[in-house]
Amino acid sequence: MPNLAEETIPTDELTLINRLVVQNLALLNEKERPVRRGQHAKHHGCVLADFEVEPGLPDELRHGLFAEPKSFKALIRFSNGEARDDRKGDAHGMAIKLFDVPGDKLLEPCDTHDFILLDQPLFFIRNVPDYVGLFDALLKAKASIIPKLLFFMPRFAVELGLVYFSFLSDRPTELAILKRTVSSKPETPLATTYHSTTPYRLGPHAVRWSVVPAVADLAKFTSANTPDKLRHALAMQLGGGEARFDFMAQLQTDADSMPIEDPTQPWDAAKSPPRKLATIRLPVQRPDTRELMDFCENLTFNPWRCLAEHRPLGGINRARRQVYTAVSNRRHELNGVPSREPTLAEFLALHA
Numbered sequence: 001m002p003n004l005a006e007e008t009i010p011t012d013e014l015t016l017i018n019r020l021v022v023q024n025l026a027l028l029n030e031k032e033r034p035v036r037r038g039q040h041a042k043h044h045g046c047v048l049a050d051f052e053v054e055p056g057l058p059d060e061l062r063h064g065l066f067a068e069p070k071s072f073k074a075l076i077r078f079s080n081g082e083a084r085d086d087r088k089g090d091a092h093g094m095a096i097k098l099f100d101v102p103g104d105k106l107l108e109p110c111d112t113h114d115f116i117l118l119d120q121p122l123f124f125i126r127n128v129p130d131y132v133g134l135f136d137a138l139l140k141a142k143a144s145i146i147p148k149l150l151f152f153m154p155r156f157a158v159e160l161g162l163v164y165f166s167f168l169s170d171r172p173t174e175l176a177i178l179k180r181t182v183s184s185k186p187e188t189p190l191a192t193t194y195h196s197t198t199p200y201r202l203g204p205h206a207v208r209w210s211v212v213p214a215v216a217d218l219a220k221f222t223s224a225n226t227p228d229k230l231r232h233a234l235a236m237q238l239g240g241g242e243a244r245f246d247f248m249a250q251l252q253t254d255a256d257s258m259p260i261e262d263p264t265q266p267w268d269a270a271k272s273p274p275r276k277l278a279t280i281r282l283p284v285q286r287p288d289t290r291e292l293m294d295f296c297e298n299l300t301f302n303p304w305r306c307l308a309e310h311r312p313l314g315g316i317n318r319a320r321r322q323v324y325t326a327v328s329n330r331r332h333e334l335n336g337v338p339s340r341e342p343t344l345a346e347f348l349a350l351h352a
């Protein structure tokens with residue numbers, strides 16, 4: 001059995017990751033302009049935030065970003081997983097970029113630091129071989145003649161049915177997580193708990209990150225019955241008052257029941273309750289001007305854009321390093337925009 005925070009890396013993993021890169025590039029719609037992200041293409045706002053590390057953290061939690069009480073300016077991109085209509089069930093993302101973070105990052109030399117989270121505690125794929133299998137099934141379904149023959153049914157539903165029969169039918173755990181993931185219908189991005197689902201280092205520990213909203217303090221708003229209801233909710237609430245989240249870490253305390261290599265397995269909160277590391281404050285602002293929406297379109301988030309003290313762990317995270325880099329580079333190249341990290345000054349100028 002592995003030790004705490006220890007990875008188990010299969011020998012053939014790199015070959016499979018290379019296949020996953022090719023599969024993810026194939027998901028880009030290269031005909032549209034701009035070419036958008038293959039996943040989480042739609043965003044609801046490009047939000048300015050302060051990421052304030054808690055004072056008085058115990059020594060065991062004081063690593064990397066959390067070594068000293070300090071405040072970082074941050075940008076948050078809230079997104080849908082797949083849906084263009086926010087009224088449909090879907091996964092929802094929260095990608096956080098901290099500015100002016102000193103120290104070497106694992107991905108590349110830069111001053112930013114990324115966290116990527118979803119509105120589900122578990123990820124619906126266990127490991128790299130399974131993800132390759134799922135994408136094979138998905139790409140075959142997209143190329144199949146069957147959705148064309150069943151033209152009277154929604155194409156997405158038919159493709160999902162094909163994926164079910166070829167991949168998911170004998171995987172009840174994954175199917176249950178996937179169903180939960182694609183049925184979430186929040187009224188606002190600001191009242192949802194987000195999770196890393198996969199583990200990261202906090203110094204010598206392995207942790208899963210989560211971000212918990214202070215729901216009671218949120219400004220009231222009237223829900224809009226439109227495809228962009230989450231953008232409206234975000235703009236209305238941040239126009240009416242500050243929003244706040246707690247940034248938490250759940251420590252791995254048992255290598256057997258809290259595995260590193262399988263994000264479909266829950267880590268028991270009774271065994272290891274999440275602990276607060278920072279407050280994220282979203283001041284009153286207008287987060288969805290045309291300029292800010294365009295700015296967010298050209299950004300890229302990557303779990304490996306981080307300090308070594310927060311190294312991503314587990315096979316799914318190992319794969320994301322190459323996949324996110326290749327897909328982001330490709331869409332930037334096709335859009336004719338440079339792929340580079342933003343500066344705080346240019347982001348603040350758009351919020352002025």
Ligand code: HEM
Nearest residue numbers: 037039040077093095116117118123196301319323327328
């Ligand atoms: C091997 C597994 C995974 C693959 C192949 C994958 C693939 C991708 C790709 C291709 C993108 C778009 C990248 C870009 O063009 O900049 C993306 C974005 C994203 N992924 Fe994943 N993903 C994986 C696992 C996960 C996991 C475990 C999470 C859970 C937090 C996650 C959450 C997100 C979010 C929130 C975004 C949007 C980031 C943004 O705002 O730009 N993904 N993913």
